[in-house]
Amino acid sequence: MFSIETFFDSFGPLFWAARYTLLVSGLGIALGLVIGALICAAGLSRWTAAQRFAAIWVSFLRGVPLLVQLLLMYYLLPVIGINVPAIAAAVITVGICASAYISEIWRGAIGALPKGQSEAAIAIGMDPRNVWTRIILPQAVVLSLPALVNELILLVKASSLVSVVGILEVTRASQAHAATTFRPLEVYLAAACIYLLINLCLAGLGRYLEHRTAV
Amino acid sequence: MEWSIFQQYGPMLLRGFQITVFCWLFGTIFGMILGLLIALAQRYGVKPVRWLLQAYIEIIRGTPFLVQLFVLYYGGPLIGLRLDALPAGLLGLTIYGSPYFAEIFRSAFRAVPHGQIEAARAIGMAEVSIIRRILLPLGLVSALPALVNFSIILTKETVILSIITVPELMYQVQRMSTETFRYLEANLVLALFFWALVELISRVGRRLEIRITKHLIERT
Numbered sequence: 001m002f003s004i005e006t007f008f009d010s011f012g013p014l015f016w017a018a019r020y021t022l023l024v025s026g027l028g029i030a031l032g033l034v035i036g037a038l039i040c041a042a043g044l045s046r047w048t049a050a051q052r053f054a055a056i057w058v059s060f061l062r063g064v065p066l067l068v069q070l071l072l073m074y075y076l077l078p079v080i081g082i083n084v085p086a087i088a089a090a091v092i093t094v095g096i097c098a099s100a101y102i103s104e105i106w107r108g109a110i111g112a113l114p115k116g117q118s119e120a121a122i123a124i125g126m127d128p129r130n131v132w133t134r135i136i137l138p139q140a141v142v143l144s145l146p147a148l149v150n151e152l153i154l155l156v157k158a159s160s161l162v163s164v165v166g167i168l169e170v171t172r173a174s175q176a177h178a179a180t181t182f183r184p185l186e187v188y189l190a191a192a193c194i195y196l197l198i199n200l201c202l203a204g205l206g207r208y209l210e211h212r213t214a215v
Numbered sequence: 216m217e218w219s220i221f222q223q224y225g226p227m228l229l230r231g232f233q234i235t236v237f238c239w240l241f242g243t244i245f246g247m248i249l250g251l252l253i254a255l256a257q258r259y260g261v262k263p264v265r266w267l268l269q270a271y272i273e274i275i276r277g278t279p280f281l282v283q284l285f286v287l288y289y290g291g292p293l294i295g296l297r298l299d300a301l302p303a304g305l306l307g308l309t310i311y312g313s314p315y316f317a318e319i320f321r322s323a324f325r326a327v328p329h330g331q332i333e334a335a336r337a338i339g340m341a342e343v344s345i346i347r348r349i350l351l352p353l354g355l356v357s358a359l360p361a362l363v364n365f366s367i368i369l370t371k372e373t374v375i376l377s378i379i380t381v382p383e384l385m386y387q388v389q390r391m392s393t394e395t396f397r398y399l400e401a402n403l404v405l406a407l408f409f410w411a412l413v414e415l416i417s418r419v420g421r422r423l424e425i426r427i428t429k430h431l432i433e434r435t
Binding site for chain 2: 002059060062063064065066067068069071072075076079153156157158159160161163164171174175178183184185186188189191192195196199200203
């Protein structure tokens, strides 16, 4: 029968493991923001080769399942002579995967700005660099915040897959805990609760930002 | 790189691919049906039902698919739900997809002009035929791009089934790579294969969208 005691006892070790879930998804999104900005810039540039590279980058990373990307990176890095701990490989993979989605979010946000604004700025004699740094980017970043929070929620869920390469985050810890207690139902439900808790907090943050940034 | 292993393991990989396609189709079709039922129940159901469904949607969307599979496959037997890997995977995919499909249908139904439904009520159409003749045809067309998009996401989620030992493509590729020690080649080919598959499905999907929504564009 369902043991409520085991259910609550599982929260301790799982909360401790949630550090790694937050670490992988947090660093993952940070890396994704940086690479995503570069890819977005490449996609918007006038240079055809850069555009093509950005298109292939986005299409490949959105077409290949994250689990496959993780294993690919895990086996590829040692072959090309880069020896990093599994956690670093996991963060890099999650970040690279997120960059494809983030560059699309930013492209969408920039595209959503009324064209009249930048035209007006150029008409009154602002130089193009200032149009980008003062008109387009500040608004686009604010506009993209709710979508970025949404991406972070997806990453928290996706981070469960890094358990496969041995990172002791919530999912991996719950596997270990289920194996020692022989109560998989209670332990995995507790793990689900932790993910739900993290994501409900993030969803609340997203709604707040959406409310704040709605003009 | 050693490519002959793909020849040797060909039939096994093909079998895995068939199971992948089967899981994907099953999950998409039944997830869509369940999602449609949820969306309709949310539109017409009484308040407690709507709250329960909203909680279901939040819970499934807030937890990773992998954890849901673990609860179902490893936790299920404790409450008498004893499933083999494949049925558990199919059930898991259906449950996982349903809230996303429900949300797609819900916003598509909201996009149906209210005046049309009111007009139908005014001329005395029964609520069931309003759903059948107005809400569904109009809603489904506007939901199509999002439905195609999510079914593409589901293609990629099928690889997670390999973790609970469903013998789909990813599982077979991992088996092949542990037997031959060709981890990199195997995963590289798998990645390229999925890339091609997803590109293909999204192109077919775009064609389908254009064909089905053609009457909308011509009219305006």
